[in-house]
Amino acid sequence: MKRRTFLAGLGGLALAGAALAQESLDPRAAAVAKGAPVRKGKVKVTLPQLADNGNSVPIRIVVDSPMTATDYVKSIHLYSERNPVSNMANFYLGPRSGKAEIDSRVRLAGSQKVTAVAALSDGSFWYDAASIVVTLSACLDES
Amino acid sequence: MAARIQIPPKAKPGEIIEIRVLIQHPMETGYRQDDVGHPIKRNVINVLSCRYNGVEVFRADLSSGIAANPYIQFYAVADQSGELEFTWIDDEGKQGSERQSIEVAA
Amino acid sequence: MKRLALAAALLVAPHLFGGNAVAQERAIPLENLKSGSAFLGDDLRSLQNDDFANPGMLWVERGEKLWSEPAGRTKQSCSSCHQDAKVSMRGVAARYPKIDAESGRLLDLEGRINLCRARRMGAEPFKYESEGLLALTAYVARQSKGMPMNVSIMGAARPRFDAGEKAYHLRRGQMNLSCAHCHEANWGKRLLSETISQGQPNGYPAYRMEWQTLGSLERRLRACLSGIRAQMLPYGSPEYLDLELYLAWRAQGLPIETPGVRR
Numbered sequence: 001m002k003r004r005t006f007l008a009g010l011g012g013l014a015l016a017g018a019a020l021a022q023e024s025l026d027p028r029a030a031a032v033a034k035g036a037p038v039r040k041g042k043v044k045v046t047l048p049q050l051a052d053n054g055n056s057v058p059i060r061i062v063v064d065s066p067m068t069a070t071d072y073v074k075s076i077h078l079y080s081e082r083n084p085v086s087n088m089a090n091f092y093l094g095p096r097s098g099k100a101e102i103d104s105r106v107r108l109a110g111s112q113k114v115t116a117v118a119a120l121s122d123g124s125f126w127y128d129a130a131s132i133v134v135t136l137s138a139c140l141d142e143s
Numbered sequence: 144m145a146a147r148i149q150i151p152p153k154a155k156p157g158e159i160i161e162i163r164v165l166i167q168h169p170m171e172t173g174y175r176q177d178d179v180g181h182p183i184k185r186n187v188i189n190v191l192s193c194r195y196n197g198v199e200v201f202r203a204d205l206s207s208g209i210a211a212n213p214y215i216q217f218y219a220v221a222d223q224s225g226e227l228e229f230t231w232i233d234d235e236g237k238q239g240s241e242r243q244s245i246e247v248a249a
Numbered sequence: 250m251k252r253l254a255l256a257a258a259l260l261v262a263p264h265l266f267g268g269n270a271v272a273q274e275r276a277i278p279l280e281n282l283k284s285g286s287a288f289l290g291d292d293l294r295s296l297q298n299d300d301f302a303n304p305g306m307l308w309v310e311r312g313e314k315l316w317s318e319p320a321g322r323t324k325q326s327c328s329s330c331h332q333d334a335k336v337s338m339r340g341v342a343a344r345y346p347k348i349d350a351e352s353g354r355l356l357d358l359e360g361r362i363n364l365c366r367a368r369r370m371g372a373e374p375f376k377y378e379s380e381g382l383l384a385l386t387a388y389v390a391r392q393s394k395g396m397p398m399n400v401s402i403m404g405a406a407r408p409r410f411d412a413g414e415k416a417y418h419l420r421r422g423q424m425n426l427s428c429a430h431c432h433e434a435n436w437g438k439r440l441l442s443e444t445i446s447q448g449q450p451n452g453y454p455a456y457r458m459e460w461q462t463l464g465s466l467e468r469r470l471r472a473c474l475s476g477i478r479a480q481m482l483p484y485g486s487p488e489y490l491d492l493e494l495y496l497a498w499r500a501q502g503l504p505i506e507t508p509g510v511r512r
Contacts, residue, residue, distance in 0.1 A: 048290070048291075048292055050290070051290075051292075052289065052290045052292070052293055052443075052458065052512050053458035053459060053512050055458045055459070055461050056458050056461070057292075058292050058296075135441070135442035135443070136441065136442070137441075137443065137459055137512065138440040138441035138442070138443040139440070139443075139472070139473070139476030140475055140476050140478075141459050141460075141472040141475055141476060142472075142475040142481070143460075143464075143468050143469070143471035143472035143474075143475055143481065
């Protein structure tokens with residue numbers, strides 16, 4: 001590979017990185033709103049920056065909501081960018097949840113972006129996404 | 144299917160309680176092979192629900208994207224003494240359930 | 250000359266006295282001894298320390314039930330002889346692998362559990378890596394949580410220890426590596442994105458993310474063998490036990506963490 005093409009390639013990577021930083025909504029995640037707008041905000045997805053192993057990665061999803069009888073989170077939908085099954089989980093909550101906060105551990109097939117979309121009782125949809133680097137094990141294990 | 148459920152045994156009326164659930168299950172993805180190269184069929188817990196005195200307060204649809212031996216933590220408002228019942232079912236139709244009681248008093 | 254001879258004798262002496270004196274020597278100085286958990290990221294370390302969410306606790310709980318479940322011809326359970334494991338099993342795992350006085354055989358905890366089943370309960374042995382064996386082993390080992398590993402390598406254990414030490418330094422497989430090449434000479438350095446650990450056994454049976462389940466130390470040794478592209482010895486091979494004894498001696502002073510959480 002010529003140095004120039006290599007450098008051009010690096011430039012491309014940087015651009016791709018910038019695009020990722022803008023966090024366009026994963027179209028599969030957007031589909032849950034059935035055409036309604038999905039806005040960035042209210043939802044916070046927390047993942048470690050780096051996972052030792054993609055088989056079990058801690059995730060926390062928090063939605064900013066008073067969780068009252070008239071203003072609450074109906075559901076939270078979790079999407080993976082690279083897993084063979086994109087819709088990882090759906091959580092159904094209500095006023096009796098008290099707090100719209102879920103902790104779990106997910107499987108991630110490689111470094112990617114994970115998106116959570118929340119459906120609120122007023123019919124609005126909100127989302128957040130978090131990126132994570134998943135490292136591969138150094139040693140083959142066939143035990 | 145062994146499971147561990149953790150809720151506080153006592154709470155004040157209206158208190159938001161933390162609920163932790165850990166269930167022993169391989170959450171088989173359907174993408175793995177056994178020692179002789181045969182595909183292992185997908186088998187995951189596909190639904191988990193929590194009823195508080197008979198009323199559903201939480202439900203989750205799960206997939207192969209949830210780690211083996213799934214761990215789920217969520218919240219509920221403790222409004223009266225009674226029982227929380229947790230049920231789950233996997234792709235093979237195997238069902239599991241656990242009950243925990245809670246005392247709610249000021 | 251006399252003084253020199255005396256000094257020489259003193260230098261040689263520890264080896265002459267076998268176990269006791271050798272136990273004073275260390276492969277890794279105590280102050281540098283690090284459990285596998287020291288090489289984990291924050292997430293997995295806190296998962297191990299979370300007594301509820303640590304997935305290995307599912308097996309420990311199962312083991313607690315099995316402890317008092319009668320099995321075999323005699324309809325005895327572990328608790329029929331040993332009563333409360335919290336009392337009777339405290340510190341036991343720290344002393345394994347150990348020579349069984351009756352048979353002279355070297356046993357790890359799994360071997361001891363199966364021998365008890367055969368000898369006292371008239372029950373079938375558990376299979377390697379079976380849920381029952383992992384659960385009981387984890388439950389028994391858990392009773393020694395926090396206690397320093399402290400095996401004996403004296404008497405009949407000595408030749409097995411020597412064999413284990415030799416096995417530890419034996420080059421194997423397509424990569425032509427011994428255990429020592431990674432875990433003695435290069436621990437703390439990076440291999441791809443991982444930090445090479447000291448290969449300490451004090452968290453086993455452990456829940457490995459790679460396995461997505463609980464597994465024995467023997468399975469971990471098999472994983473290492475496959476990692477260096479060497480033939481995996483069959484489960485129950487005496488060489489595994491020799492290695493387990495050597496590893497336990499090498500880990501003396503490290504507190505037991507079972508069920509450990511590992512990558």
